[in-house]
Amino acid sequence: MEGILILSAILAFLPFIISLGGRGGVWKFLSFLFCCFSLVGIVPVVGFAGVLFAWVIAWIFAAIAAQSRRSEQRFARMERSIAAARANEAESPVGRLLENEQRQQRYISFGKVFTLLIVFGIAGVLIVMGVQDFQTPKDTAITSEQQKLATLVPTKIESVSPPLTSRCRATDFTVEGFSPRVFDDCRQSSCPALKLTGKLKNNCALSAGAQIKITAEDGKGGVIDTIDGWPAxxxxxxxxxxxxxxMGPLMVYRKGMKTFNIAIIDARTW
Structure with missing residues (x-):
């Protein structure tokens, strides 16, 4: 019985033992942790499924640790190869020639920088002076033209501006032949509608439009509905x-409408 327990412990911690040869302390710790879980699974309460699951997870972390070790070794070999290639290239005559050429190309003397600054400074001064000389006559001509326009424009405006005219008012309009009428617009069922017709006359001296207001009242003078609009x-x-x-389409017919009053409330020239 003791031999079976020892063998079970060795099998349980076998993934952790394998992971010791890898890299990454986190993966080793996780492998050890799940090995412990698989060892606890020996208790009948957990069951064989829990033991197998924890053991498989421990093997997964052990494989990750081993893979990390192989990756580090592969990267180390690659770095050594690159370093050796660079060393060989640097030692060869062609490599030394290229290195010297790169140093010569990167080297810029203080005298060259100073010369470039002087050349660009002189060019900038010449450009600014040329622009000022080009703009001065033009600006003078524009100023003289503006002065001439300033003296002529007020006279032209005073001579051309027409006298103010009077504005049309609501009292300058009248309504002729206003005729409210109720009619049935349906054939099979009753759907009464309104016709509020008339003629709007302009008695003003100018062309203009007027706004009218129509009020529908019941038999006792109570207001049922009100609409307003510009007929034209x-x-x-x-x-x-x-x-x-x-104006009938603007008002919905309702029972109790007896009288319709119309009034002109505003006028405007469009």
């Missing part, structure tokens, strides 16, 4: 002319 929209009505309108 944004079009002006010529002086002395009339514009036929129908």
């Amino acid at each position: 929209s944004t079009r002006n009505i010529a002086p002395g002319s009339t514009y036929a309108f129908d």
Whole structure:
């Protein structure tokens, strides 16, 4: 019985023993931890499935540790190969020639820098002087032209500006032939609608438009609905002319509508 327990312990910690030859302390610790879990799995409460699962996980971390060791060895060999290649290249005549050429190309003397600064400074001064000489006559001509315009424009504006004209008002318009009417717009069922027709006349000396307001009242004078709008929209009505309108589509018919009052509330020239 004791031999079986010793053999079970060795098998349980076999992944951890394998991981000792690898790299990475974290992977070794995790392998050891899951080996302990697999050893605890010997207790009947945990069961064989728990033992097998923990043991497999321990093997996985052991494999990662071993792979890390192989990767480090491979990288070390690669670095040694690169270092040896660079050393051989540096020792060869061609390598020394290239190195000397690179040093010569990177080298810039203080005298060269100073000469370049002087050349660019002189070029900048010449460019600025040329621009100023080019702009001075042009600016002078523009200033004289602006002075001439300043003396002429007020006279032209005073001579051309027309006298102020009067503005059309709401009292300059009248409504002729206002006729409210209820009609049935459906054939199979009853759906009464409104026709609020009339003619808007412009008595003003200017072309303009007017805004009207229509109020629907019941038999006792109570207001049921109110609408307003510009019959001619944004079009002006010529002086002395009339514009036929129908404001019925703007108002929904309701029971109890008896009287309709119309008033002109505003006027505007569009």
